[in-house]
Amino acid sequence: MSNHKPPKARRHRKQQTRHGITRVDHYAWLKDAHWQAVMQAPEKLDGDIREYLEAENAYTEDWLADTETLRGSLFAEMRARIKEDDASVPAADGDFEYYVDYVSGGQHPRYCRSATGGGQVEILLDGDSQAEGEAYFNISGAGHSPDHRLFAYAADRNGSERYAISVDEIGGPQIGATIEGARGDFAWANDSGTLFYTELDENHRPWCVKRHRLGDDPANAQMVYEEKDAGFFVSIGKTQSSRFIEITAHDHTTTEVHLIDADAPDTPPRVVEPRHRDREYSVAHVRFGDGEKLYILTNADGAEDFKIVEAPLEAPGHANWSDVIAHQAGLLIRSMAEFSGNLARLERIDGLPRIIVRDLASGAEHAIEFDEEAYELGLLPGYEFATSSLRFTYSSMTTPRRTFDYDMATRSRVLRKEQEVPSGHDAADYITKRLFAKAADGAMVPISLLARADTPMDGTSPLLLYGYGSYGMSMPASFSTNRLSLVGRGFIYAIAHIRGGTERGYGWYLDGKLDKKPNTFNDFIAAAEYLIASGMASAGRIAIHGGSAGGMLVGAAANMQPDLWGAAVGEVPFVDVLGTMCDKDLPLTPPEWPEWGNPIEDAAAYATIASYSPYDNVAKQDYPPILATAGLTDPRVTYWEPAKWVAKLRHLKTDDNPLLLRTNMEAGHGGASGRFDYLKEVAIVYGFLLKVFGMTD
Numbered sequence: 001m002s003n004h005k006p007p008k009a010r011r012h013r014k015q016q017t018r019h020g021i022t023r024v025d026h027y028a029w030l031k032d033a034h035w036q037a038v039m040q041a042p043e044k045l046d047g048d049i050r051e052y053l054e055a056e057n058a059y060t061e062d063w064l065a066d067t068e069t070l071r072g073s074l075f076a077e078m079r080a081r082i083k084e085d086d087a088s089v090p091a092a093d094g095d096f097e098y099y100v101d102y103v104s105g106g107q108h109p110r111y112c113r114s115a116t117g118g119g120q121v122e123i124l125l126d127g128d129s130q131a132e133g134e135a136y137f138n139i140s141g142a143g144h145s146p147d148h149r150l151f152a153y154a155a156d157r158n159g160s161e162r163y164a165i166s167v168d169e170i171g172g173p174q175i176g177a178t179i180e181g182a183r184g185d186f187a188w189a190n191d192s193g194t195l196f197y198t199e200l201d202e203n204h205r206p207w208c209v210k211r212h213r214l215g216d217d218p219a220n221a222q223m224v225y226e227e228k229d230a231g232f233f234v235s236i237g238k239t240q241s242s243r244f245i246e247i248t249a250h251d252h253t254t255t256e257v258h259l260i261d262a263d264a265p266d267t268p269p270r271v272v273e274p275r276h277r278d279r280e281y282s283v284a285h286v287r288f289g290d291g292e293k294l295y296i297l298t299n300a301d302g303a304e305d306f307k308i309v310e311a312p313l314e315a316p317g318h319a320n321w322s323d324v325i326a327h328q329a330g331l332l333i334r335s336m337a338e339f340s341g342n343l344a345r346l347e348r349i350d351g352l353p354r355i356i357v358r359d360l361a362s363g364a365e366h367a368i369e370f371d372e373e374a375y376e377l378g379l380l381p382g383y384e385f386a387t388s389s390l391r392f393t394y395s396s397m398t399t400p401r402r403t404f405d406y407d408m409a410t411r412s413r414v415l416r417k418e419q420e421v422p423s424g425h426d427a428a429d430y431i432t433k434r435l436f437a438k439a440a441d442g443a444m445v446p447i448s449l450l451a452r453a454d455t456p457m458d459g460t461s462p463l464l465l466y467g468y469g470s471y472g473m474s475m476p477a478s479f480s481t482n483r484l485s486l487v488g489r490g491f492i493y494a495i496a497h498i499r500g501g502t503e504r505g506y507g508w509y510l511d512g513k514l515d516k517k518p519n520t521f522n523d524f525i526a527a528a529e530y531l532i533a534s535g536m537a538s539a540g541r542i543a544i545h546g547g548s549a550g551g552m553l554v555g556a557a558a559n560m561q562p563d564l565w566g567a568a569v570g571e572v573p574f575v576d577v578l579g580t581m582c583d584k585d586l587p588l589t590p591p592e593w594p595e596w597g598n599p600i601e602d603a604a605a606y607a608t609i610a611s612y613s614p615y616d617n618v619a620k621q622d623y624p625p626i627l628a629t630a631g632l633t634d635p636r637v638t639y640w641e642p643a644k645w646v647a648k649l650r651h652l653k654t655d656d657n658p659l660l661l662r663t664n665m666e667a668g669h670g671g672a673s674g675r676f677d678y679l680k681e682v683a684i685v686y687g688f689l690l691k692v693f694g695m696t697d
Contacts, residue, residue, distance in 0.1 A: 004062050006659065007055040009647035018582065019603040023616070025579065026651075027644040035638065036202060039160040042632050042665065053632075053643060056661040060627075063658055067687035070696050074485050074683040079676055080423035081481035089391070089403050089416040092116055093383035096148055107131065107674030111142050111151070124151045124170055131674070135666040138673040140184030141165075145192035146242065150175065150214070152195060154184040159668030160633040162200055167214060179218045187238040187245050189265035196224065196236050196245055196265070204587035204635045206234045209247050211265060225249075225258060225269055231590035232275075238262065239285040240338050241385045243292075245269075246283065252471060253594040255280045272296070272316045278594075280306075283316075284338035287385075288360040295343060296321065297336055303327035305506045308336065308345070325358075332505045334474075337379045340386040342408045346379050348474065351434075351446045351503045353377040355392060357408045368406060368413075372396045374434045374448050376476035395419070395479040397450040397493075398427040421481060429453055430487070432477075437496075437523075437530030443511070445523045446497040446504070447531070448477040455490055459538040462566065462693045463492040465528055469500030469520040470549035471595060472509040482682050489695055491543075494531065498523035498553075514597050515608050521556045528564050540566045543689050547571035548637055548669070551628075555614025555645065558623055565624040567692045569685055572637045572669055573628055575645040577613040578606070580638075587635045615641070618648045622655040627688045629681075630661065634668040660688065 011026040030049055037044045064071070087101035097116050100109045108127025114120065124144070131137035140163050142153040151170050154163035163184035167175045179197060183206040186197040193214050198206040207230075210221040225247050227234050232254075237246045245260040247269055254277055258269035272283055272294065281298035294311045300318060301307075308325035311317070325333065325345070334353070336345040343358045355368045355377055370377075375396040380403070382391060388409045395401040400419035407413070435447040455461050464486060468475050475495050483493050497503035500512025500520040512520040524544075531537040544565050546554045551573020558568045574580070581599050583589055597605025610616055626649065628642040646661040653659070662684065664671055672678045690696050 004059060006059050006650060007052060008650065009052055009643075011651070016582070018599065019606050021606070021610070023578070023610075025644075027640075027647045028579075030643045030647070031638070031640040036204070039204060039633050039635060040158070040162060042158060045632065053630075053639070053661075053663045053665070056643070056646065057663060057665075060660040060662045063660060064684065064687055064691070067691050067696060070690060071680070071683040071687040074686050075676075075679050077423065078482050078485055078679045078682065081421045081425070081484070082675070083420040083422055086420075089405075090114070091382040091384075091391075093144075094148065098144065098383070102675070103128070107676055108137060109139070111153070113144070122170065125153050125168075130155065136668075136673050138670070141186055143186075143188065144170070145188050146190050147192040149192060152186060152188070154182060154186065156184070156668075158633050159631055159664075159666065159670075159673070160204075161635050161668060162204065165195070165197055167195065176215050177218055179212060179221070183235070185236050187236050189245065190242060190262045191265065194265040196247075196260075198234050198236050203585055205230065205591075209234060209236055224260070229590075230584070231593060232256075233591050239283070240381060241285045241287060241340075243285045248282075249275065250280075251591045251594050253278045253280065255282065257281065257283050259283075272311075273318045276300075276318075282336075284336055284343065285313075286338050286343065286360060287340050295324065295336065295338065297333060297345075299506065301327075304510075305329060305331055306333040308333065308343075330505050332502055334502075335379060337381055337390065338385075339388070339390070339408070342388065342390070344379060344390050344408070346377060348502065348505070351497055355379070355390075357390065357406075359408075366411065368392070370394065372399065374432060374477040375399070376478035391416075397432045397448060397477050397479060398430045400425065400479050400481075419479065425481075425484075434477075435530070435534075437527045439519070439523050439526040441519075441522075443499065443519070443523065445499075445527050445530075447527050448495045448497065449492065449536075450483070450487055450494075451492045452487055452490070455487075455492060457492070457536050459532070459535050459541070461490055461492050461537075462541050462543060462689075462695070463494060463531060463537040464543045464545055464689070465494050465496055465524070465531070466545045466550075467496040467498050467524050467527075467553050468546060468548075468550040469496075469498040469512055469524070469553055471500075472502045472506070474501050474503050482679070485686055486689070489690065491689075492536065494527070496524050496527035498527070513595055515604070517596070517608065518612055520553060521560060521612060524553055524557055525561050525564070528561075532564075539564050541693070543567040543569065543693070545569045545571075545685075546573070549574050551575060551637070551642075552577060552614060556612050556617070558626065559614060559617045559619065562621060562623050567625045567627075567689055568623075569627045569688065570642065570645075571629045571671075571685070572631060572634055573614070573642050573645065574637045575614040576616075576641040578609045578616050579613075579644075580641065581609060586638065615645050615648060618645070618652050620652050620654055623649060623653045623657060623659070625657045625659070625688075625692045627658075627660045627662070627685065629671070629685075630663040631668040631671060632663055632665050636669045639663055658692070 014028040084104040090097035090099040111125040140154040165179040183198040209225040212221040247258040256275035257272045284295040307327040309321040378393040380391040403417040433449040436444040551570035554570040555575040599606035630639040630642040
């Protein structure tokens with residue numbers, strides 16, 4: 001226990017009135033007035049703010065000092081579960097096979113290739129060499145040109161997610177100048193001399209697509225697409241067939257796709273279907289026989305859980321859409337992968353995923369079968385289009401990740417890789433359960449649970465309850481080597497698949513957003529109460545954990561039912577929901593109004609958000625021990641949100657439980673970038689939890 005007093009942030013009254021309601025924020029000063037500059041140059045942070053954040057860091061380190069040996073052990077065992085000289089399964093593309101690997105002791109990936117069928121390895125990009133001398137380094141996009149002569153990659157060197165794109169001749173020098181201020185995604189035209197990329201504006205939003213001719217000055221890149229609506233982000237990609245460059249403008253509920261002929265990169269983009277509020281769609285270009293068309297995954301025409309339609313290339317608009325896979329309520333189509341003769345789709349029904357393969361010529365379909373009670377699947381797109389081979393991944397909470405190549409014609413599968421756990425892993429040592437908690441309104445909330453087979457399930461064991469519940473994101477019941485460090489010490493690990501995600505269909509998401517957002521928090525609490533009622537957990541022995549929007553969940557649950565929790569961890573927690581949604585200049589605010597509501601224009605949205613926003617609802621009451629983390633250059637959840645939350649909690653809470661804030665002064669939303677440095681941050685969280693629950697021996 002620390003002998004030092006925690007830092008106390010000064011209070012400076014700032015008020016704002018909207019819809020006749022005055023909101024007072026005593027800690028608004030923690031937002032640097034020049035935050036845009038700080039994102040790009042962290043050393044420009046205001047001195048008073050830096051002093052406060054560093055004081056909080058010092059206090060956190062002091063409180064955790066007696067866990068140093070434990071954290072070292074946690075780090076060592078988590079690292080021992082990682083195959084240090086690991087490599088991805090090579091993906092064939094013509095005469096070459098491309099893959100990513102790591103060297104023993106290396107923190108960052110290498111991008112490599114060899115001749116198909118074997119041959120000398122060529123290193124296209126060495127991440128460890130690039131990261132040398134950098135406090136932070138992360139690669140977003142990386143890819144070779146269609147003629148296999150060039151290699152492009154996007155690097156972030158401060159955690160702000162503002163990337164610089166470089167193009168190298170494979171085995172040779174860089175081609176031209178670096179493209180600065182990019183989002184990190186790009187696409188090659190088929191001439192191998194033209195690169196399309198998205199650019200960030202001064203408020204860190206991807207607002208346009210530009211076309212760069214290799215060798216030209218990047219300042220002369222041509223504007224291809226400009227998004228006028230600040231509520232829409234722009235991304236760039238390429239169809240699996242390599243036929244089209246794909247520009248997507250989107251918020252959280254509406255999509256608009258534009259296509260450019262990849263063989264004619266100077267031609268203007270052509271819209272598939274103009275945006276229509278709350279209509280989402282994505283496209284796949286398919287060829288079979290002598291024909292080609294677009295397949296479109298969409299929620300149009302009331303298809304809440306999505307359907308797949310087809311459209312002619314020459315007239316791809318909504319008027320010409322015809323159903324291929326009709327909508328089926330409760331069966332959510334998540335994504336699709338297209339090939340010259342087949343279409344694979346990833347679905348989710350009753351919380352479980354499945355893969356369906358469709359023969360495009362005959363329309364015949366079949367499912368790929370799996371055995372376990374709860375598991376997770378993923379589709380891995382490769383480079384080849386004219387192939388019958390589909391690559392997918394499979395894992396469960398007890399089964400390490402397996403990568404399969406599946407022949408869609410013969411229906412045979414080949415295991416290409418199984419995640420190795422060098423220090424050893426026996427699935428028989430663990431049990432996993434799939435449970436359902438009944439929410440107050442009758443909704444049945446799935447829970448995935450993992451424990452060692454010898455862990456008492458009688459309420460005496462501590463239980464970590466993890467949740468997210470936003471943006472329609474599903475929390476997979478997949479394998480994690482890190483969580484074994486808690487489970488191996490007697491924790492039960494549970495994931496609450498609450499509303500706001502899509503585990504039970506798109507309606508599950510709709511029932512956890514906008515004015516229905518409180519369902520998310522109520523589901524989480526219902527999951528805890530079910531585990532208590534079933535005898536598996538007990539009040540005060542449950543730790544809650546979430547990151548980003550999941551951190552908002554943690555903050556709301558801590559306000560609503562503080563007596564249930566023995567500890568709370570919010571990693572980069574989105575806790576100042578009302579303040580952020582009222583600040584239209586922040587990077588994510590306008591695109592996120594469809595998720596949370598626009599409290600600037602809508603009084604009802606203001607009232608709803610104000611009713612649950614964790615920062616606004618901190619009260620004079622006892623709180624459990626809390627650890628909050630932040631990243632100084634985080635453009636998603638800005639550092640001042642957790643800083644303000646902790647400051648207000650410290651001012652109002654009525655207990656003596658530890659309240660810790662740890663800000664990574666050299667990273668952003670994802671924390672440390674190196675694969676081993678990241679484990680040190682996980683060890684801090686686990687060390688905190690084990691100390692709180694008296695399990696440090």
